[in-house]
Amino acid sequence: MARVVVIGGGFGGLASAARLAKLGHDVTLVEASAKLGGALGYVEKDGFRWDSGPTSTLLPAVIRDFFRKSGRPAEKEIDLVALEPVQQHRFRDETVLDLPGGSRAAQLDAVESALGPGAGGRWISYVDDFAEVWEVLRKDWFERPWSPEHAPKQTRELLETRLSLHKMVTKEFKDERLQALAMYAATFEGHDPRNVPAWFGVWSYVEQNFGSWTLPGGMGQLVDVLADRLATRGVTVLTSTTAEDLVVENGQVVAVTVAGGPGGIGTESLPADRVVVAIDPRRLPALRRYVERTMPVIPPVISHIGVVGEVPELPHEIILHGEATITVRTNGTAPEGAHAWTLIGRGQLSEDIVTAMQRGGIRVREQVELRVDRSPRDLVTDWNGSPQGVLWQGRGTVRHRLGSTAPIAGVFLAGAHTTPGAGLPSVGLSAALVAQLIGPAQA
Numbered sequence: 110m111a112r113v114v115v116i117g118g119g120f121g122g123l124a125s126a127a128r129l130a131k132l133g134h135d136v137t138l139v140e141a142s143a144k145l146g147g148a149l150g151y152v153e154k155d156g157f158r159w160d161s162g163p164t165s166t167l168l169p170a171v172i173r174d175f176f177r178k179s180g181r182p183a184e185k186e187i188d189l190v191a192l193e194p195v196q197q198h199r200f201r202d203e204t205v206l207d208l209p210g211g212s213r214a215a216q217l218d219a220v221e222s223a224l225g226p227g228a229g230g231r232w233i234s235y236v237d238d239f240a241e242v243w244e245v246l247r248k249d250w251f252e253r254p255w256s257p258e259h260a261p262k263q264t265r266e267l268l269e270t271r272l273s274l275h276k277m278v279t280k281e282f283k284d285e286r287l288q289a290l291a292m293y294a295a296t297f298e299g300h301d302p303r304n305v306p307a308w309f310g311v312w313s314y315v316e317q318n319f320g321s322w323t324l325p326g327g328m329g330q331l332v333d334v335l336a337d338r339l340a341t342r343g344v345t346v347l348t349s350t351t352a353e354d355l356v357v358e359n360g361q362v363v364a365v366t367v368a369g370g371p372g373g374i375g376t377e378s379l380p381a382d383r384v385v386v387a388i389d390p391r392r393l394p395a396l397r398r399y400v401e402r403t404m405p406v407i408p409p410v411i412s413h414i415g416v417v418g419e420v421p422e423l424p425h426e427i428i429l430h431g432e433a434t435i436t437v438r439t440n441g442t443a444p445e446g447a448h449a450w451t452l453i454g455r456g457q458l459s460e461d462i463v464t465a466m467q468r469g470g471i472r473v474r475e476q477v478e479l480r481v482d483r484s485p486r487d488l489v490t491d492w493n494g495s496p497q498g499v500l501w502q503g504r505g506t507v508r509h510r511l512g513s514t515a516p517i518a519g520v521f522l523a524g525a526h527t528t529p530g531a532g533l534p535s536v537g538l539s540a541a542l543v544a545q546l547i548g549p550a551q552a
């Protein structure tokens with residue numbers, strides 16, 4: 110049995126801790142803030158409740174696998190349901206596309222009837238091209254610890270391609286609406302598609318084939334379920350405790366220095382045989398030099414709003430494409446007669462985000478009764494970093510960030526800042542990879 114310290118109590122840290130405890134290790138999780146979850150969780154005010162970060166997930170198999178490998182099957186604890194449509198896209202020319210998930214045929218019909226003759230076929234042919242990319246990445250990037258030295262040449266060439274998502278998409282489509290659709294995932298995550306490698310488009314394939322899933326009542330409930338699982342598995346959880354650095358002796362990690370703690374313990378050292386870093390590794394002096402060429406993604410502008418009175422019927426997620434890209438999420442819970450929506454802004458947001466939503470065609474500005482505004486700076490402060498991981502700065506980024514292992518013996522990485530990347534599916538997979546590398550406790 111190894112003494113494992115997991116740094117960070119976001120989805121990456123929680124999932125790693127639960128898996129490792131199930132494998133028989135003695136696990137301590139340290140979380141800087143007073144509550145667990147990181148970006149995952151709720152914001153509450155005056156009877157309204159919004160998901161603070163994620164509201165849905167692609168690749169539900171990742172969540173199901175986590176539940177199976179850490180204790181009870183998912184069906185016994187959560188109710189994962191498929192979103193239909195996965196999003197509603199509203200374009201500058203006022204066309205509206207309800208994009209279905211989990212079906213190639215349904216996407217073909219929907220795109221064709223919303224965007225005009227030929228558009229459906231062009232979209233489907235673009236997405237089809239990612240079938241092979243998905244197979245390659247699944248084997249060597251999503252389900253196996255990434256290591257450039259050991260990856261097959263084909264995978265290395267794919268990951269380090271000079272072709273950017275922007276270049277591929279603008280060459281493929283003349284229709285700006287299809288371009289916006291193809292680049293939405295990268296834009297939402299806060300990247301400039303000019304700096305994102307073409308293979309990132311694989312998320313369109315994943316969405317088309319496996320759909321997008323949510324938990325009725327909010328994804329935030331995952332935090333309590335995960336916290337219960339840590340308690341059941343005997344994980345020691347230290348909240349309000351910040352990991353300051355790793356203690357390394359002869360190239361091997363031996364402890365984590367932490368500050369804070371419930372009683373304000375000051376600085377102390379937690380002995381460790383293995384450490385899982387589920388935060389931005391730039392925050393730990395011992396790791397900083399290995400990732401000095403990376404930059405975190407700046408979080409978006411967020412406004413959680415309470416809307417009263419009659420509102421148009423809207424699906425779970427609406428994307429307003431324009432100078433800025435505004436994502437409207439409608440799944441919050443609200444008092445009778447009211448609605449809890451979240452607006453997430455990316456790009457050139459030159460006016461108030463509620464005004465931008467109004468201009469984008471969802472005209473409820475006069476009905477907004479309350480709002481909780483969170484600037485990118487607020488979010489970085491609250492979340493002690495960026496939950497959207499490493500910013501794509503071109504093809505080199507794949508090499509500049511760390512994979513599941515660090516160049517210090519006994520140190521592993523999980524979460525949005527390591528491979529395979531940000532978003533619940535990738536973060537969940539990073540925890541599975543760490544558990545795979547550390548393996549079961551020896552008797």
Ligand SMILES: Cc1cc2nc3c(=O)[nH]c(=O)nc-3n(C[C@H](O)[C@H](O)[C@H](O)COP(=O)(O)OP(=O)(O)OC[C@H]3O[C@@H](n4cnc5c(N)ncnc54)[C@H](O)[C@@H]3O)c2cc1C
Binds near residue numbers: 122525
């Ligand atoms: C607005 C928004 C919407 C999103 N929507 C979706 C979505 O719909 N679907 C989806 O799949 N993904 C979505 N994402 C992305 C997803 O939420 C994140 O990629 C994922 O939750 C990141 O998990 P994490 O554990 O890596 O990081 P975080 O959630 O950032 O957790 C890191 C934790 O580590 C703690 N910490 C930091 N430094 C220290 C330290 N030194 N010591 C101890 N603790 C420390 C922090 O306090 C934090 O709790 C969204 C992200 C945002 C910001």
